[in-house]
Amino acid sequence: MSKAQVSLRNKDILGLETMSAAEMNLILDTAKEMKNIIDRDIKKAPTLRGKAIVNLFFENSTRTRTSFELAGKYLGADVINISTSTSSVAKGESLRDTLLTVEAMGVDIIVMRHEAEGSSHYAANAVKPVIINAGDGAHEHPTQGLLDMFTIKQYKENIAGLKVAIVGDILHSRVARSNIWGLQKMGAEVHLAGPQTLLPRDIEKIGVKVHNRIEEALDQADVVNVLRIQRERQKKGLFPSAREYARLFGVNAARLALAKPDALLMHPGPMNRGLEIAPDIAYSEQSAIQEQVKNGLAVRMALLFLVLMGGTHIEAAN
């Protein structure tokens, strides 16, 4: 399929499981153009002037929310943030009512983060504005998956044929799931590693390779993507201590040396340095962690543009 035939106009972006490789490539190509805007002295482009975007966040977030907010603003859209530290259910207003209220204000895009898996599917069925999933529970975080792939492409040109190791708490990670779907569609070989208690049962059935020894996953890897370990998982008894986790599963210089010499080190943030990732490698030459943040902005600009304006990356550049 040629790029010109692919359009994301008015499409809800719920996850990468349901997104085609052609659609992903369109976003990644467009993001390349958008990245140029970020480096300009005057960043505002008038492309989305007159459009309204609501960031509806039911969970705390710094980088994703800021990234979406700046992405919208750089393209000239009006962006409003609605944050609620508790769910709509706890507040007493149903999610449907909250969404209908936002819809009634005439917004074009609702960027939604919510602690419950499938909540963005619910939103897409409930209201007309385009829904962009900014993370639904442990399900998907499509823009993180896209920005991770964009980053890989920046350094490795092609994703196809790469060995990508995703290390850490796969069980609770929406980043892992979006990465798995996206990378598999782009032809990468995905390896997961972590303690058995943080690996979902039967996950190998979706075509990934699963390891309990992190060394096996890192061996000759092209990309090492380290996931955040939330400390409350230890309190739930899923691993004995932060110390033991770091010793057995933490990514450090010695383990990273098992990967290819030019292997890329990634982390979606926020990091627990000294737990899942050793402090000395987090900002080493192999690390793309800072670049991921910048790329996140570019990918989100591309996505906002494509769902509102449609078209190909060529038009976006003009």
Place this chain on the structure above:
Amino acid sequence: MKLLIKGGRIINPAEGMDTVGDILIENGKIAAIGQNLDAGEAQVIDAAGLVVAPGLIDMHAHLREPGLEAKEDIASGTRAAAAGGFTTIACMPNTKPVVDSSIIVSGIIHRGQTEGVVNVKVIGALSKGLEGKELAEIGDMIQAGAVAISDDGGHLDSTSLLKTGLEYTGMFNRPVITHSEDEGLAGEGFMHEGAVSAMLGVKGRPSVAEDIAVARDIMLAEYTGSPLHIAHVSSKGAVKLIREAKERGVRVTAEATPHHLTLTDEEVRSFNTAFKVNPPLRSADHVEALIAGLQDGTIDTIATDHAPHAFEEKDVEFRYAPSGFAGLETALGVILTGLYHTGKLTLTQVIEKMSYAPARLLGLASGVLKVGAPADITIIDTEYKWTVDCIKFYTRGKHSPFEGRNLRGKSLITIVNGSIIMQNGEVLK
């Protein structure tokens, strides 16, 4: 009033009867079964081409009254039952207040007679307030008419309470019905644990949680010698445990639901809350084992676990939706479509599991077609094609996992105590 059902295919699992003939009903009882019965002044129902069966009996329904009438009440729930071909339903005790004393049992029976259109049987709570701490007044409730004892919908985690509950209820020769899932393992989950939950990131309720609880419950039944009935079996491990227990002579029986027999966890991919239920919809290997258990008699009955909720309660994020959905109006169509028309069960087996066997289990006189028995009869068109449309349900629970499905087979007439209460989908009372 006399009624003559003429020329139907009479299926009576109690006697292995499957023959074309007539049934004469008089004064609420079956007066005669035979060939070319004389109509006299009786109203005649032409049942040519239709199946005439003992009325369906659902031993697992939640009627929600008293206290939860936004979800359902006895009037709406029994009409849903009639529409689905059921003539008797047994209701679970997780109401507000809980059915844990004889006065509430009597009250529900009374309201069933005044406001219900089918026979309502009551299942009493095992523990006071379903709190899993002290025994409810089980003997008093059974004397008031309770047909079984269960903490379904509560939290019976205490092994010692289940042991005493079985010992105590066993004195009255009534079964204890258990919802068998280990809460410690399953309690935080929202769907079956497996490949689909792995993909969706939804916390799972592992099948081993059911296996462990079923093993425990069987061991206690074996030890106490008391009858145990396991509700809504859904795991292949549970089927195996029950099969082995029956071979050893343990007094254990079991039921399976139409949804667990025909749907898998793949449905949850839509995040549609109409597929959220406990135990959860499982993977295809479990469904196969369940059907095999039904075929070889390990699973005795098919029960709906009709568990309606108000629309707005189900219209939330998957995680926050209550478990369960309406089942009375789709059960027969789903079973005929999924198990009879596919050759997995014979018609006699279907009627046995949905009428004769539950009647025996609950100690009812119905579930059979014989002279003198209550005239509770369902007339079924096994070929009737229809599409499930929740909005048209009599139940207040407008969520169903079968919404939009094309089904083949339906009850066309429901007769309770000799009166036609449902005809062609319309409840007449």
